[in-house]
Amino acid sequence: MFRRFLKAAGRAALLGGLLAAAGCAWRQPRLHALRVDQVALPNRIIEPAVWGRAKEIEVTARTPAGVRLPVRLRAIHDGRALGLLISWPDRSEGDTPPVWVWDEQRHEYRWVSRPNDEVALLWPMSPDPTFAAVPEQPEGYDLWRWRGGWTNLSGHADDARLLLRQHPRGTDPATVEGELFPVPGTDRWIERQVIPDTGQPGTRPTTRPLLREEERMPGTAADFASGSQADVEALALYAKVRDFQPSAYFRYGRRRTPGYWFSDEIDHAEDGFWFVEFHRLLVTPHDEEDAQLRGDGPHRFAVWVVDEGQGPDPFRTGPIELRLQPSKQTRDDRD
Numbered sequence: 001m002f003r004r005f006l007k008a009a010g011r012a013a014l015l016g017g018l019l020a021a022a023g024c025a026w027r028q029p030r031l032h033a034l035r036v037d038q039v040a041l042p043n044r045i046i047e048p049a050v051w052g053r054a055k056e057i058e059v060t061a062r063t064p065a066g067v068r069l070p071v072r073l074r075a076i077h078d079g080r081a082l083g084l085l086i087s088w089p090d091r092s093e094g095d096t097p098p099v100w101v102w103d104e105q106r107h108e109y110r111w112v113s114r115p116n117d118e119v120a121l122l123w124p125m126s127p128d129p130t131f132a133a134v135p136e137q138p139e140g141y142d143l144w145r146w147r148g149g150w151t152n153l154s155g156h157a158d159d160a161r162l163l164l165r166q167h168p169r170g171t172d173p174a175t176v177e178g179e180l181f182p183v184p185g186t187d188r189w190i191e192r193q194v195i196p197d198t199g200q201p202g203t204r205p206t207t208r209p210l211l212r213e214e215e216r217m218p219g220t221a222a223d224f225a226s227g228s229q230a231d232v233e234a235l236a237l238y239a240k241v242r243d244f245q246p247s248a249y250f251r252y253g254r255r256r257t258p259g260y261w262f263s264d265e266i267d268h269a270e271d272g273f274w275f276v277e278f279h280r281l282l283v284t285p286h287d288e289e290d291a292q293l294r295g296d297g298p299h300r301f302a303v304w305v306v307d308e309g310q311g312p313d314p315f316r317t318g319p320i321e322l323r324l325q326p327s328k329q330t331r332d333d334r335d
Helices: 002-026 328-334
Strands: 030-035 057-062 068-077 081-094 100-103 108-111 118-124 139-147 156-168 179-182 188-196 203-209 216-222 233-239 248-252 255-259 270-281 299-306 320-324
Touching: 057 299, 068 299, 068 320, 081 118, 118 270, 139 233, 139 270, 156 233
Parallel strands: 030 068, 030 320, 108 216
Antiparallel strands: 057 068, 068 081, 081 270, 100 108, 118 139, 118 299, 139 156, 156 188, 179 188, 203 216, 233 270, 248 255, 299 320
């Protein structure tokens, strides 16, 4: 009797686990974009009066080795443009000034104090996307990317396309257009090809001479963005506090006004959080290069985070559903 009970309990537990796993497979995180009057361009000033009203969700990004990273997202839109705010903890970062060390062998400066972190949003351009890190069939994504490092913490944005393809292990790298990465536990390689959109990006990498002409420091130079490269804007803030709750209240007569404080050390922040603010038109004039976000959704996307303080492998989320809050007139028309 007891053995039959254990077998039945084991079958029930197994069935429950399978059902739970199946449920996790189809339940995707849902991000609601709050309708606002205007989505402003990123300016490294996180406006709590705007973002504090947008509902926040938390998703888990994982590396191939299973290391986890909590990523939090908020979204706003005005019917014309979309704003996304992404934050995650980064204990290997700091806002201390960069330290450049002269490398005698390479005859160039090395930046030793700050890694080149980045976050990317992947919007599918292929039919029936799997959002898998190693898809069976080639897949293409519209890539909105922010990259930090360089000479300041605010970083700069890229607008590109990402193509993923599988190849047998041993493929000659000279025969493919992207970079090849081994797939752990298999005899396959995955090719990641990043194709920049047409036009001129707003920030371009440069090298600048220092004490002597042969001593050059990597950096960036501002330029006028044009073409499809001008579609994505992104800037970042590194701060110690990540909550949108008021830090204090100020009283003016009978009115109480909330005050927000994003860093408890104005001149220095360590062991804090990245805040990256994205801006893009919902529909751009570049259909061949951009994912177009027409209608209220759902629009699916994924997030990749590279924290070079923890290694080169990106932290990846599964697909996330984005839904845009309709305008009051649209809601009235539907009713």
